Amino acid sequence: DIQMTQSPSTLSASVGDRVTITCRASENINSWLAWYQQRPGKAPKLLIYKASTLESGVPSRFSGSGSGTEFTLTIGSLQPDDFATYYCQQYNTYWTFGQGTKVEIK
């Protein structure tokens, strides 16, 4: 099974900060990686797919990069709505989620 490891597990930041979350795959997944945002009590929302393609309607302050085994999600300027938990997911072989990164208010 492909394992996905995110870092950090928790991130404290302020509105306007640039934030980066890292996701590492246990083997090569090419660019078959997605990022999701989940607010408390809500369903996850797809932000980015194929490592760097922004889902329709997602603000351009979100961006993704990477390929192979190392990936990053960057929020260019953190907004109040962005305090949430973020998950990466590989879909190269079945599907596996990372353990999540909680972005909290500093």
Next chain:
Amino acid sequence: EVHLVESGGGLVKRGGSLRLSCAASGFTFTSYTMTWVRQAPGKGLEWVSSISSGGTYIYYADSLKGRFTVSRDDAKSSLYLQINSLRADDTAVYYCARVATYCGGDCSFDYWGQGALVIVSS
């Protein structure tokens, strides 16, 4: 507009069974692989099972094989998850989701339902 609505959750005794349903609308259900994802209280997301269009291919997470059965009724645009021999660690919100098709195969999950809470009591 795509809508996915789960139902069938609730309080169930350990060892019992449960069937979750997901009603889909707003898209051609027969054209999509559908999936179940669960989330235990305060924990992360866990992929459970997926079923291809027409039910040709069925996949389960290795750790969950044996007690879970996914199925679909294309005439009713509905997805199902049967869970038997329920255990305390099956307590979770169960989400159904649509698997996107842009990658030429089974891709990320582009639409999600609101989830159904299953609580397994002892």
